[in-house]
Amino acid sequence: MEILDLTLSLEKGRRSRGLVLISNMPDIRSGRRDDFMSGFFYLKGQNYLFRIWDKDVFEIVNEFGPGIYIAELVGADYNGPYLTVKSIDVYSGTEVTRDDFLGGIPRDELERKLATVRAGLNQLGATETCWELVEHILADPRLEDRFMIEGAAIRHHDNVFGGLANHTIKMLNILKALLENNPPLRASADLLIFSIFMHDIGKVFEYRDLNMGEFWYANHRVRGIEFLAAHKNVIIEQYNESFYRQVQSVISGHHGLYGDRPTTVAATIVHYIDMLESQTTEIIREQNNTPGDRIRHPDFGFLYDIPLAEE
């Protein structure tokens, strides 16, 4: 039994049968006539919307929860493509595991990209003190070396292994461009670099292997500030208290209007970088999922696609 290529399965009217992964518990919604199940299959960084209209069929998923299933699908289209599940059964084999669905960014690739941006930032005001502090903190055993492994999200941008580090490195690349364009900002290069590393570090605790972590409800901003507090003395020794407090303000304010509002210039800049990076990644992924003129944007409605090279 093979893992389904869900991009192929999405084609309208196409029937396919094979292995799928449900990584988060789907919702049951009330439809015009009956309840139905709506959820996502996950495959290598992409989520594929599915619906199950038949109660007898979705009861199986309801009972067994997230996991690997053998599913019979039909490609459908209503306000955008999705998969109708005709039948589904728990996969009891052992050859295919969750890891086969996950995919990820190899660590050596991340390390290479990080080294490149680091060299660039060093020309723009970054100091060794900053990099040493970052290395010291990322080696904290509480992180279990998961900064390079955890995803940046479950459903959204960079939801693959290595996604958190990848998102962080892409933000450093944007920061580099901003420092090139705005020379006065270079005096705060260390603060901005260090803050970017720390802004989402709490995701190591909020998530676990692309699932919700045990205490997910204390969100990654809260957990990030808590984690940072364990390193307060080292940070103040290397810099000063105002540096430490500024980093805290970035962690708490980096979601802009969607959380505690930024109270510092640093938090506002990191918020813009974060939005630009995550939203661009997300919109490209949406287009890959749904080419044509039905790319859904949360604020702007349906968008028309642009030419993209194959990856």
Ligand SMILES: [Fe+2]
């Ligand atoms: Fe965040």
Ligand SMILES: [Fe+2]
């Ligand atoms: Fe982020």
